[in-house]
Amino acid sequence: MQDPTQIWELGRWIAQRDVRSIRLSWTGGEAVLGLRDGRIHGARGLDLDELARRLGCNGVGAPDLLAEARALGRTHGIAETRAMSAAKEIIQEALRSWLIDSDRKLELVDDEPSEANGATISMSHALVELILADTTQGVADAVVPDRSIHLRRAPGFLDLYAPLRLSEEADLIVASITGERTAVDIASGSSHSPEEVFRLVAALIATGMLEPIEATVPAGELEWPMVELPDDEPLRRRIPPWAIATAAAFLVLVIIVFMLLRGGPGPEASGTTIGDWGIVVEMGCEPQDLQRLLRKRNTERKALRTVKADPATGDTCFRLVWGSFATREDAEAAIGEVPPGLVEDGFEPHVVEIPSEAESDDVEPGE
Numbered sequence: 094m095q096d097p098t099q100i101w102e103l104g105r106w107i108a109q110r111d112v113r114s115i116r117l118s119w120t121g122g123e124a125v126l127g128l129r130d131g132r133i134h135g136a137r138g139l140d141l142d143e144l145a146r147r148l149g150c151n152g153v154g155a156p157d158l159l160a161e162a163r164a165l166g167r168t169h170g171i172a173e174t175r176a177m178s179a180a181k182e183i184i185q186e187a188l189r190s191w192l193i194d195s196d197r198k199l200e201l202v203d204d205e206p207s208e209a210n211g212a213t214i215s216m217s218h219a220l221v222e223l224i225l226a227d228t229t230q231g232v233a234d235a236v237v238p239d240r241s242i243h244l245r246r247a248p249g250f251l252d253l254y255a256p257l258r259l260s261e262e263a264d265l266i267v268a269s270i271t272g273e274r275t276a277v278d279i280a281s282g283s284s285h286s287p288e289e290v291f292r293l294v295a296a297l298i299a300t301g302m303l304e305p306i307e308a309t310v311p312a313g314e315l316e317w318p319m320v321e322l323p324d325d326e327p328l329r330r331r332i333p334p335w336a337i338a339t340a341a342a343f344l345v346l347v348i349i350v351f352m353l354l355r356g357g358p359g360p361e362a363s364g365t366t367i368g369d370w371g372i373v374v375e376m377g378c379e380p381q382d383l384q385r386l387l388r389k390r391n392t393e394r395k396a397l398r399t400v401k402a403d404p405a406t407g408d409t410c411f412r413l414v415w416g417s418f419a420t421r422e423d424a425e426a427a428i429g430e431v432p433p434g435l436v437e438d439g440f441e442p443h444v445v446e447i448p449s450e451a452e453s454d455d456v457e458p459g460e
Contacts, residue, residue: 095195095235095238096195097235097236097237097238099197099198099199100192100197100235100236100298100299101298101304101305102199103115103117103199103299103301104298104299104300104301104302105247105301105304106201106301107128107131107216107217107220107300107301108131108247108249108253108300108301108302109301110130110131111128112128112129112130112205112206113127113128113201113202113204113205113206114126114127114128114135114201114202114204114205114206115128115199115200115201115202116198116199116200116201116202117187117188117191117197117198117199118191118197118198118199118200119190119191119194119196119197119198120190120194120196121190122138122187122190122191123138124136124137124138124139124184124187124191125137125138125202126184126216127157127204127206127207128206128216129206129208129213131215131216131217131253132213132214132215132216133159133184133213133214133215133216133219134159134206134207134208134209134213135156135157135158135159135160135206135207135209136157136158136159136180136184137156137157137158139157139158139183139184139187140183141154141155141158141161143183144158144161144162144165144179144180144183145161145165147179147182147183148165148169148171148175148176148179150165150168150169150171152165153165153168158180158183158184159177159180159209159211159212159213159214160209161180162176162177162179162180162212163176163177163209163210163211163212173211173212174212177212177214180214181214181219184214184219185219185222185223188219188220188223189223189227189232192232192235192236192299193231193232193235215256216300217253217256217257217300217302218257220296220299220300221257221296221297221299221300223296224236224292224295224296224299225292225293225296227292228288230288230291230292232295233288233291233292233294233295233296234295236295236296236298236299237276237291237294237295237298237305240275240276240277240280240291241275241276241277242275242276242305242306243272243273243274243275243305243306244270244272244274244275244276244279244294244298244303244304244305244306245270245271245272245303245304245306246267246270246271246272246302246303246304247301247302247303247304250302250303251386251387251390251399251411252398252399253300253301253302254267254297254302254387255387255390255391255394255399258391259293261384261388262285263293264383264384264387264388265283265384266279266283266285266290266293266294267293267297267302267303268379268382268383268384269282270294270303272306276291276294279294280294368419368420368446368447369417369418369419369446369447370417370418370419370420370421370423370424370444370445370446370447371398371414371415371416371417371418371424371444371445371447372414372415372416372424372427372428372431372442372443372444372445373412373413373414373415373442373443373444373445374397374413374414374415374431374435374436374437374440374442375389375412375413375435375436375437375440376402376410376411376412376413376440377410377411377413378402378410378411382411383411385437386399386411386413387399389413389435390413393415393432393435396415396416396435397413397414397415397435398413398414399411399412399413399414400412400414400447412445413435414445414447415431415435415442416431417447421444421446424444425444428442428444
């Protein structure tokens, strides 16, 4: 069984939307991909002549594959979409070679890639397309050689997943992943072919949207130790009521003096708290709810965002939030401005503060 650790590490790195270059090495090949916000801006080490052959023209000798594709398009009048599609195919072939090679190597390069002046390629789209199209199951098996492993959605899952614009069937499958089910459970619970479901799961793991986790099962019944107190242990002394009252009065006095020294109540006492406030227009916890939230969010990506109902726990409920306001008062004043079509029937819009750990950055849609 191959060790998929490096593949999972690549997925986590992609999901971070960092700005770094990464070197992928496999038997007989190597590629250095420069990513910015999850998109490939440069690809070095790949065959530029192969790109020219696929486009039926002579090469121009650009510094990397994507720059060559853009240059060929300008020089020979080739549509940019066609040139970038050919470049993506070459990148996908390299990724496939790396994924299925047991001697694969992954290295983060201390080199910030330059921002491309033109079209780029979504790394997530390239990997998802590659794995979903591989009916031999070779790539999916390399990503998840053990199908009994438990899976959960990674932090920021909705922001990473929504730009893929997969089918409603795929939305329902991933909505059922909560960390309590294995890849086998997920496949058996779907009406689709188990191999199709497994390829979807593998694609989302390879892009860092799903995380494999170890199940924690107690080895046996818990045994509580019996503690016997000595018969002659003295009883705890009771604190007299007058002592409690004195301490409470002293504490109140300290608080009053502290507030006077501060010059009066702070911002919270005035009812104005600076932060990130939004208006909740819908909320859901079930798979069909999540599917509806995703569909609605895709129609208003600049105005809507999804946040966990409680990001500090493993809660699988999500809020669909409209707008971003500095204070509660500003958000409450804007409730009447929410477009009616965004509010779910029967749902009462209300204001919530968005914790910093629940904030989500929009991801640039891919091809």
